[in-house]
Amino acid sequence: MNQKMTFYIMSHSGARIRELTISKHMIRLMLLFLCGLFLAFVWMIYDYTRLFVAASELPVLHSELMQSEENLGIQRQQIQIFAKELNLLKSRIMTLSEFEQKIRTIANLQTPEGGEGIFGLGGPQVEDLDTRLELSETHASLIREMHDRVVQLDTGSLERIDGFETLLKSLENQRNLLAVTPAIRPADGWVTSRFGYRTSPFTGKREFHSGLDIANRIGTAVVATADGVVSFAGDRGAIGLVVTVDHGHGLVTRYGHLHKALVKAGQKVRRGEVIAKMGNSGRSTGPHVHYEVRLNGVPVNPGRYILD
Structure with a gap:
């Protein structure tokens, strides 16, 4: 049986008393409704x-959003600038590769095995980054390409460093070889006898002349025709007072019939340095210098080593 509650309503005007009966279940529903209404209000x-x-923060958020978009635009521009710089750097590395190859061609040097590299003349062609792309959607792809290009540039630059180091070493070796290769006249004067077979001025018979005779006045300066070390300075009988210079690599030069030696054994000399005075010592028909070039102990034509 449902419990009920009865309310009596009285009026101050003298009207009759009214009676209102409500079940407790209905009261509970009304209380729940009021509570729900209160919670909805809260x-x-x-x-x-x-x-x-949130509405008060909206202008701030809008300002931050505009600032973020502006920063993003600046970053995209910087990405494009960086891409252009990478393209420029790639071009410079390729220019260095071409320059290295030209030097090797001029110096008659072979390209080291495996030294062509990513940006070498014989390597695969690497396309430039496309900096004209609209970055709103493709910037992630461009960044990945830029990362790959940085790796390629790093590899290419290391190979160019190795290439120039080997080139420098080769050029240094060639420079040293050229410095010790006879290349100038040993003295001023007139060639009175060349390399090869001739009629001996003393016996009248055919003999082999192992050098080049240059005549001039006694005391005329005799110079070293290449860098080297004096291996002998003294009398050698028929060739008279002689200076011998060892240039390394099997090359030796001899200067005979001298009047005076200005160097001694063990002394280093440079190309063009005065080492003696022309004379008439030994078996000679007049003042001159007998100039010999020997390669691995064998006399060779000195005229081939005179370039001035």
Whole structure:
């Protein structure tokens, strides 16, 4: 049986008393309805407050969004600038590769095995980055390409460093070889006898002349025709007072019939340095210098080593 509650309503005007009977179940429903209504009211106030706060922060968020978009635009421009710089750097490395190859061609040097590299003349062609792309959607792809290009540039630059180091070493070796290769006249004067077979001025018979005779006045300067070390300075009988210079690599030069030696054994000399005075010592028909070039102990034509 449902319990009920009875309410009596009285009026101050003298009207009759009214009676209102409500079940307790209905009262509970009314209380729940009032509580729900109260909670809905509280929620509306909270939501309104939250929206009000959010609305007050909207200008700040809008400003931050505009700033972020501006920063993003600047970053995209910087990405494009960086891509252009990578293209320029790639071009410079390729120019260095071509320059290295030209030097090797001029110096008659072979390209080291495996030294062509990514950006070498014989390597695969690497396309430039496309900096004209709209970065709103493709910047991630461009960044990946830029990362790959940085790796390629790093590899290419290391190979160019190795290539120039080997080139420098080869050029240094060639420079040293050229420095010790006879290349100038040993003295001023007139060639009176060349390399090869001739009629001996003393016996009248055919003999082999192992050098080049250059005649001039006694005391005329005799110079070293290449860098080297004096291996002998003294009398050698028929060739008279002689200076011998060892240039390394099997090359030796001899200067005979001298009047005076200005160097001694063990002394280093440079190309063009005065090492003696022309004379008429030994078996000679007049003042001159007998100039010999020997390669691995065998006399060779000195005229081939005179370039001035």
